Amino acid sequence: MTVLLALALGYTGLTCLALGMKRHHQELLGRKPTEARLRLFKAAGWLLILATTAACLMLWPLGLALSMVPILVTLVGLPLIFLLPYRPALARHLAWALPLVAGGLAVGGLG
């Protein structure tokens, strides 16, 4: 488990949470979402934040891990906020590409 993977999971989680909001959903995917889809994205987002928490718990001892979760989420959230208006397509693609790359690096033992 690497820090990069934890960061990537946090980024995807936050992007899912943004997709769970009507306005951002429309900005990112260009169509009106149904209530069910919004709920689905919200659930996925929170699950990924949970996964980030799990990753932190594997990386650090309890006290530090719980403190690091909000810090990791902050650090990936800030770029996301600025990507959304300027490069929405990039923001969307990063959401699936980052965990893949970080996961690949972790499996390859490089990250």
Next chain:
Amino acid sequence: MNGSLRQSMAWLHTWSGLLLGWLLVAVFVTGTSAYYREEISLWMEPELHQSVRSDDTVDLAWQTLGRIAADARSWDISLPDARNPAVQLRWQPAGEEQPRQGGGRNRGEQVWMDAGSGEVLTPRETRGGHFLYRFHFELYGVPRLWARWLICIATMFMLVAIISGVITHKKLFKDFFTFRPGKGQRSWLDAHNASAVLALPFHFMITYSGLLLFMVMLMPWGIDAAYDGDRRAFFDEAFPRSTETPGPAGGPADMVAIGPLAAATAARFERPVSRIEVQHPNRENARIRISVEQDVTISGRRRGGSPTQVFQGSSGGLLETIEPREAPAPLMGKVYNVMTNLHLVRFADPVVRLLFFFSGLAGSAMVATGMLLWVSKRTQQLRRQQPGAALKLVNGLNMASITGLLAAIGAYFAANRLLPPALAERSSWEIRVFFLVWLASLVHGLLRPHRRGWIEQLAVITVLWLALPFVDMATTNSHLFSAAAWRLGALAGFDLICLLLGALWGYTLWRVAKPKQDKRKPARAREPALAEGNA
């Protein structure tokens, strides 16, 4: 009722934020730099950079102390670690111990030694990263207690600003992915919200734990009541330390060689030796304490408990083995340790340190955007009128506290390289350069028109920070293209962070200097709920 509560909170947020914002930016920026204070200090002492630890380092330190401090009362050798390549040798000279000015133990004499050659090194005189670190909670040139109180009051207002801010921006959590670029005040508001809300846990943690570090100064009454005003008794009970008072020195005697003892301790704990302390060196009753590095845990205490072996100096016989352990602490003690360790980032993990550093930058940006928002809102209300003296004053102070401080820090680093090494009071001159540049930026900010002033100051900090690695290249042998910089990591990292930050200031300059397209488009009142009561 709700409306008036939010209005009063908005008022509180605006004015507490503005008045203490100037101080808080400085606290945040210098505090963020303090995560790397050891690395900054190392960068600022290039004379130490060529030192490399070898198998002989311990013996060399032993011989050097035997030569320069043979009759000392005690020796203390700090061996190189990941953050420092040179050996620090300290000793208490013979004779009665002189108490340090202002209380506390006298730290005695100290020199640096090259870990590879045993040569005594004399680094240029500098306060290094400790100046910035101290500045973030004690300022400079102000009586220490006053400065600490001032910072603590500002920190309490920061907590007030955080809480009142959350109440003010009711839609904060709904809108926190929102950034609307190119819309003047609205964009500043979004940036302020985004950096504030996302990083809220970090801001809360760093502010609260900062106050906790000063709890005894801020709220002494509980302790005074429980301990009858005897604070020393409280400290002894809450933060016990081993007090080992050595007896009088015995007659002269030779000591055994240190090499095999150090090797034995390193093998016993399977870690390199980090510290060697000797009581009564070269005496019959010499005692040698050899310690290895200790894992710093987040709930643990700073000192004590590192794995140690104690030897008799004259025979080399093993007296005691102290196993690694975590000092037992009551639950509240553990909570205090976790909070304060989070503030100080004592647990040495480079990745965590970097993540905290970036969080600190985000915190600085949050305070700075709030202050810019104040000016932006009032500039838009002017509608082509000339700005009044108050607005000019606030803007000038904003400039000094943001770009001015960055110019001062950059100049402090540059002065370290460019001032002649033998200059008298060299470390004071570095600090004078820091404050002179800061003052100059304030004067400049007050005199120049609004936008021109920002552009000029941004240009200065861009050039200054981008130039730092090149100044380093011209004046040292441990620059970005040298083996030493990459062997130590911290040195290469310092130059790379300078380049990165310089590029960031350059990008900001480019954005600010670019002519605006929708200059006179009124950006107000489209979403009144969000704009209401802000700034």
